[in-house]
Amino acid sequence: MNSLKKNKIKNLIKISGNLLMLDEIISYKIGKEIYAKKKLSKNEWFYKIHLTNRPLMPGILQSEAMLQSIVSLLYLDKRYKLSDILIFNSKCTFFSEINGGQTLRIISNILQIKDKFVKASSVIKINNKIMSKGEFIFIRVKKIT
Numbered sequence: 001m002n003s004l005k006k007n008k009i010k011n012l013i014k015i016s017g018n019l020l021m022l023d024e025i026i027s028y029k030i031g032k033e034i035y036a037k038k039k040l041s042k043n044e045w046f047y048k049i050h051l052t053n054r055p056l057m058p059g060i061l062q063s064e065a066m067l068q069s070i071v072s073l074l075y076l077d078k079r080y081k082l083s084d085i086l087i088f089n090s091k092c093t094f095f096s097e098i099n100g101g102q103t104l105r106i107i108s109n110i111l112q113i114k115d116k117f118v119k120a121s122s123v124i125k126i127n128n129k130i131m132s133k134g135e136f137i138f139i140r141v142k143k144i145t
Contacts, residue, residue, distance in 0.1 A: 012075050017142040018045050033109045034073040042100030046104035062132045068123035069108040083140040092134040102126050116140045
């Protein structure tokens with residue numbers, strides 16, 4: 001259960017720049033669970049353009065952080081190396097505002113793998129408080145070369 005830093009995550013899931021919502025994968029267990037984090041500064045790009053009078057992390061980016069943690073866990077599994085993992089269905093709930101100067105802990109679990117579908121859940125916590133949660137279904141498709 002080695003940790004992965006931002007550059008390794010970027011190469012693993014093929015996402016870079018502002019859309020990369022994970023700073024570090026702290027630990028993982030293939031096919032089971034992953035723990036990741038994202039440290040938010042008060043100057044994040046999205047605070048300048050989203051609800052400028054009340055800087056909050058957009059729900060879609062919270063969802064993206066959860067999705068990226070699950071996709072990272074799948075791509076760490078050799079069985080998924082030759083596949084693209086695409087979101088098929090998602091349901092997210094947001095409980096509290098997230099603003100700058102906080103560290104998000106993203107905890108995700110694989111719930112079920114059936115044929116080409118993967119069902120997973122994820123939560124974002126700050127300290128021990130759940131800020132948002134999601135349930136996702138992914139589909140594995142052949143990688144385009």
